[in-house]
Amino acid sequence: QSTGSSGINAEYGDEEEEEEEEDEFHEIFEKLEGELDELENEEHEEHDDEEEEDVNIHEILEDVEEELDEFEHKEHVGHEEEEDEEEEEEEEEEIYEIFEELEEELDELEHEEHEEYEEEEEEEEEEEEEEEEKEDEKIHEIL
Secondary structure, three states: OHHHHHHHHHHHHHHHHHHHHHHHHHHHHHHHHHHHHHHHHHHHHHHHHHHHHHHHHHHHHHHHHHHHHHHHHHHHHHHHHHHHHHHHHHHHHHHHHHHHHHHHHHHHHHHHHHHHHHHHHHHHHHHHHHHHHHHHHHHHHHO
16 A cells, blocks of 8 residues: 555646646746737837838928928029019110110210300301401401
8 A cells, every 4th residue: 555655646746746837837828928919019019100100201201292392382483583583684784775875875966066066156256257357347448
């Protein structure tokens, strides 16, 4: 019987050991399941974060696109304004040229008028001299 009880003890010890091993295995399995869940949660969070980043990037790209459109519009308007300014400058230059031509013509007319005035004065002086000479001759004849 003594061998029987030690066999029972050995069998009971093996069962305990098996139970302990099963418990350890179960604990390890639960621990691994917990880690797997954590990894899945982290992956899910990372996926959510990536989606959020994608959304943010998309929004940023839309903002940049809007700003670019506004800039291009302003540049286009600015270019049109520059063209308008260039046209205005050209018109101003043409007006200035016309003004200069008119000034030159006015100067020429004034010069011609002055020459005519001088000629008229000379003619008047000559006529006066002739009249004086005639008067002098008359006076000389009378004397």
